[in-house]
Amino acid sequence: xxxxxxxxxxxxxxxxxxxxxxxxxxxxxxxxxxxxxxxxxxxxxxxxxxxxxxxxxxxxxxxxxxxxxxxxxxxxxxxxxxxxxxxxxxxxxxxxxxxxxxxxxxxxxxxxxxxxxxxxxxxxxxxxxxxxxxxxxxxxxxxxxxxxxxxxxxxxxxxxxxxxxxxxxxxxxxxxxxxxxxxxxxxxxxxxxxxxxxxxxxxxxxxxxxxxxxxxxxxxxxxxxxxxxxxxxxxxxxx
Numbered sequence: 001x002x003x004x005x006x007x008x009x010x011x012x013x014x015x016x017x018x019x020x021x022x023x024x025x026x027x028x029x030x031x032x033x034x035x036x037x038x039x040x041x042x043x044x045x046x047x048x049x050x051x052x053x054x055x056x057x058x059x060x061x062x063x064x065x066x067x068x069x070x071x072x073x074x075x076x077x078x079x080x081x082x083x084x085x086x087x088x089x090x091x092x093x094x095x096x097x098x099x100x101x102x103x104x105x106x107x108x109x110x111x112x113x114x115x116x117x118x119x120x121x122x123x124x125x126x127x128x129x130x131x132x133x134x135x136x137x138x139x140x141x142x143x144x145x146x147x148x149x150x151x152x153x154x155x156x157x158x159x160x161x162x163x164x165x166x167x168x169x170x171x172x173x174x175x176x177x178x179x180x181x182x183x184x185x186x187x188x189x190x191x192x193x194x195x196x197x198x199x200x201x202x203x204x205x206x207x208x209x210x211x212x213x214x215x216x217x218x219x220x221x222x223x224x225x226x227x228x229x230x231x232x233x234x235x236x237x238x239x
Contacts, residue, residue, distance in 0.1 A: 051077065053078065084105045
């Protein structure tokens with residue numbers, strides 16, 4: 001039996017760009033559907049869930065970022081913004097709102113495909129570590145996976161970048177198990193196509209520094225030589 005194809009929903013109001021994306025992803029093995037408005041996108045989601053959403057921001061009937069927030073409340077679909085908005089402020093707003101990645105026009109189709117595939121791999125790897133709940137505690141810290149917040153048990157919030165949070169969440173969900181550098185590369189590579197194991201090591205160093213600055217004791221993130229990292233602390237469901 002043939003494997004079920006992944007479904008890509010393209011939300012793009014420019015007919016030429018829409019046709020190019022639909023044809024390209026269809027030729028790469030995706031079940032590709034394209035719509036021109038948020039109203040059509042809502043109908044498409046109700047009809048059949050998607051695996052990845054390629055979403056423009058400036059659409060004729062609304063803001064793609066607001067739509068992404070709406071989608072994220074109900075779905076774990078991968079969201080990649082594909083837009084002509086190239087300011088850092090636009091990118092930050094979109095990624096902090098709900099996006100997994102951000103690609104600016106003119107589109108490099110091969111790069112966009114690579115980012116979609118990287119996101120798909122990361123989502124598949126994430127399913128290895130299914131949380132029993134969305135709030136976990138370890139070493140005096142509480143991590144809220146749904147709200148994407150890390151805070152001390154006394155309530156103080158520690159602000160992390162998206163990459164730092166995703167990396168720490170992966171370690172917490174492993175519950176003391178070793179998480180390989182290759183897996184962590186996938187966890188953070190959805191925002192930077194050139195992520196390497198060295199990037200992961202740098203993120204870990206930054207994260208350790210932030211944790212130890214708040215709590216003057218050794219950070220619970222331990223290096224497993226030749227493999228990756230683990231949390232050297234019991235991880236429990238907070239409640």
